[in-house]
Amino acid sequence: MKISIITLFPEMFSGPFTASIIKRASTAGKIHIEFINLRDFADDRYKSVDDHPYGGGAGMVLRVDVIDKAIRSAVSRSEVPSTERQIILLDPQGKTYTQNTARELSALQHIIFLSGHYEGVDERVRDLVDREISIGDYVLTGGEIPTMVLVDSIVRLIPGVLNKPDATRSESFEDNLLEYPQYTRPEDYNGAKVPSILLSGDHAKIRAWQKEQAVLKTKKRRPDLT
Numbered sequence: 577m578k579i580s581i582i583t584l585f586p587e588m589f590s591g592p593f594t595a596s597i598i599k600r601a602s603t604a605g606k607i608h609i610e611f612i613n614l615r616d617f618a619d620d621r622y623k624s625v626d627d628h629p630y631g632g633g634a635g636m637v638l639r640v641d642v643i644d645k646a647i648r649s650a651v652s653r654s655e656v657p658s659t660e661r662q663i664i665l666l667d668p669q670g671k672t673y674t675q676n677t678a679r680e681l682s683a684l685q686h687i688i689f690l691s692g693h694y695e696g697v698d699e700r701v702r703d704l705v706d707r708e709i710s711i712g713d714y715v716l717t718g719g720e721i722p723t724m725v726l727v728d729s730i731v732r733l734i735p736g737v738l739n740k741p742d743a744t745r746s747e748s749f750e751d752n753l754l755e756y757p758q759y760t761r762p763e764d765y766n767g768a769k770v771p772s773i774l775l776s777g778d779h780a781k782i783r784a785w786q787k788e789q790a791v792l793k794t795k796k797r798r799p800d801l802t
């Protein structure tokens with residue numbers, strides 16, 4: 577999968593993208609990440625990418641013409657048909673991100689992420705993207721952290737990236753359930769014991785218990801999922 581990230585702050589990605597699963601996926605050639613600096617598409621000598629909002633108001637708004645050029649540049653270098661590609665604007669006004677969306681996006685060949693900043697983007701930018709995604713009902717400074725959230729959650733679902741791909745199938749939000757309780761050593765910690773069924777060696781009974789616990793846990797903690 578190719579991942580193009582349009583941002584004013586590519587340096588923000590260096591930590592999260594050079595460790596753990598994303599690093600491994602890049603090294604193994606499962607993903608190719610490119611950064612596109614929005615400032616490279618500014619056409620005045622000050623390299624401005626933003627301007628004051630019409631009608632007044634606080635802050636600056638990212639310009640549609642500059643963003644359009646950056647998106648066109650990413651698309652022009654794309655080697656896949658538009659059906660295999662999506663352009664995503666990270667935006668608090670977008671549709672709230674879920675695991676189902678992550679799974680859907682993990683099947684694409686090329687994703688172009690657009691990170692907003694300052695007061696956000698000119699409203700006409702919404703017509704240039706395939707979808708707008710929010711990572712929750714709160715406002716962050718920029719779209720870089722939301723992009724990292726999406727990239728991480730999508731990349732781990734790409735076949736061959738995780739050593740044990742089946743692990744993602746029982747994780748929280750698959751089948752609208754939270755994951756069952758997990759335990760490891762020690763067996764008894766200050767009187768808090770690992771449920772005896774998990775020590776029984778009876779795999780069929782263990783699976784049934786895990787399924788039942790996932791349902792109970794979801795009903796208790798996240799009744800909205802069921």
Ligand SMILES: C[S@@+](CC[C@H](N)C(=O)[O-])C[C@H]1O[C@@H](n2cnc3c(N)ncnc32)[C@H](O)[C@@H]1O
Nearest residue numbers: 666667668692695696710711715716718719722
């Ligand atoms: C300060 S925010 C702009 C918020 C905008 N003025 C509003 O009230 O809707 C700047 C940028 O951060 C990103 N952003 C902030 N919160 C986000 C969220 N919850 N989900 C996704 N992106 C977000 C977006 O890219 C946005 O353009």
